[in-house]
Amino acid sequence: SQTIHQWPATLVQPVGSPLSLECTVEGTSNPNLYWYRQAAGRGLQLLFYSVGIGQISSEVPQNLSASRPQDRQFILSSKKLLLSDSGFYLCAWSGTGILYNEQFFGPGTRLTVL
Amino acid sequence: KQEVTQIPAALSVPEGENLVLNCSFTDSAIYNLQWFRQDPGKGLTSLLLIQSSQREQTSGRLNASLDKSSGRSTLYIAASQPGDSATYLCAVIYDNDMRFGAGTRLTVKP
Numbered sequence: 001s002q003t004i005h006q007w008p009a010t011l012v013q014p015v016g017s018p019l020s021l022e023c024t025v026e027g028t029s030n031p032n033l034y035w036y037r038q039a040a041g042r043g044l045q046l047l048f049y050s051v052g053i054g055q056i057s058s059e060v061p062q063n064l065s066a067s068r069p070q071d072r073q074f075i076l077s078s079k080k081l082l083l084s085d086s087g088f089y090l091c092a093w094s095g096t097g098i099l100y101n102e103q104f105f106g107p108g109t110r111l112t113v114l
Numbered sequence: 115k116q117e118v119t120q121i122p123a124a125l126s127v128p129e130g131e132n133l134v135l136n137c138s139f140t141d142s143a144i145y146n147l148q149w150f151r152q153d154p155g156k157g158l159t160s161l162l163l164i165q166s167s168q169r170e171q172t173s174g175r176l177n178a179s180l181d182k183s184s185g186r187s188t189l190y191i192a193a194s195q196p197g198d199s200a201t202y203l204c205a206v207i208y209d210n211d212m213r214f215g216a217g218t219r220l221t222v223k224p
Contacts, residue, residue, distance in 0.1 A: 006157075044203075044214045090157055100212035101146055103205070105158040 002027035004092050006106040013113055019064075019078040021109050023091030026072065031093040033074040034103065035066055038088040047077060049099065088114045116141040118206050120215035127194055128223050135189040135218045137204035143180045146207040149178050149189050151200045152217070153219070158203065194222045 003026045013019060025031055029108040046059045048066035054064050063082050067075045074091055091106040117140045127133055137147070137169040146165050150158040162178040164171045164187065191198055198224040203217040 043216045046212070055163075079176055087157075093157075098145060099210050100205075100207045102148060102160070102163045105150075108155075108157045110155070 001106065003107040004019070004087075004091060004093055004104060005110050008109060009107065010110045011082050011112070013111065015113055016080050019076070019081050019085070019111070021076040021091075021107055021111075023074040023076075024072055025074075025093045028093065029074070030071060030096045032096065032099055033068065034092040034094075035074065035076050036090040036092065038090060038108075040087070044090070045090065047076070048074055051099070064070075064080055081113045083113050086111055115210065116206070116208060116213050118204065118213040118215040120202075120204060120218050122218060123216065124219040124221075126221040126223065129194060129196060131194050131222075132190070132192050133194055133220070135186040135191070135202050135220070137189070137206075139185045139187075139206045139213070141206075142185050143208065144182060144206050145209055147178075147180055147187050148202045148205045148207065149176075149187075150189065150205065152203060153200045155167050161202075185203055191220075195221075196222050196224050 005024050033050045036044045037045050050056050050068045053068055063079050089109045092103040092104045094101055119138045121136050121210045144166050148163045149161040153159050162171045164178050175192040180187045198223050201217040201219045204215045206213050
């Protein structure tokens with residue numbers, strides 16, 4: 001069966017510090033991968049998606065970047081965090097093919113920027 | 115513009131009641147529709163995926179229906195339990211696009 005992991009589970013970082021969040025998927029090959037942010041009291045915002053190694057598409061301009069160094073690894077990064085980067089970050093995967101079709105989510109990372 | 119609306123935003127019911135959560139969408143050219151549940155501070159758990167060619171899907175006490183022509187999907191929960199308390203989100207999947215609703219926060223009181 002497929003599983004998706006995210007770490008860390010929680011993170012408190014000062015403004016201006018770097019960020020690296022990691023997501024890994026097990027039990028599937030060549031998945032589509034996604035990063036979302038869920039701010040307090042707001043809906044899900046798609047940040048990035050990837051259809052393959054090294055292929056990253058950005059949905060919104062922001063202070064963040066994403067990378068996919070391996071087939072089942074997706075990393076969300078920032079060089080300098082802003083207060084507005086605080087939120088709940090969710091990684092998701094779906095099978096090869098139609099984007100967004102039947103996604104499965106990880107447990108999330110709670111990021112607080114102080 | 116593709117918009118997804120979930121009504122009500124919040125719902126509180128006594129244990130044992132049957133209930134319906136609504137999801138409406140403006141663009142009926144959907145590919146699939148997926149219902150999720152989110153517990154506080156947790157990720158999203160997939161409940162049901164209903165394909166555009168289907169009218170409904172069932173899993174245990176859950177039944178999701180889809181009416182593309184009217185731009186609506188409903189999630190029916192039978193015999194609600196306190197453990198059903200969570201936020202329920204629908205996601206409408208289009209060709210190379212997707213829209214999430216803001217969710218319905220459900221509280222089932224013992």
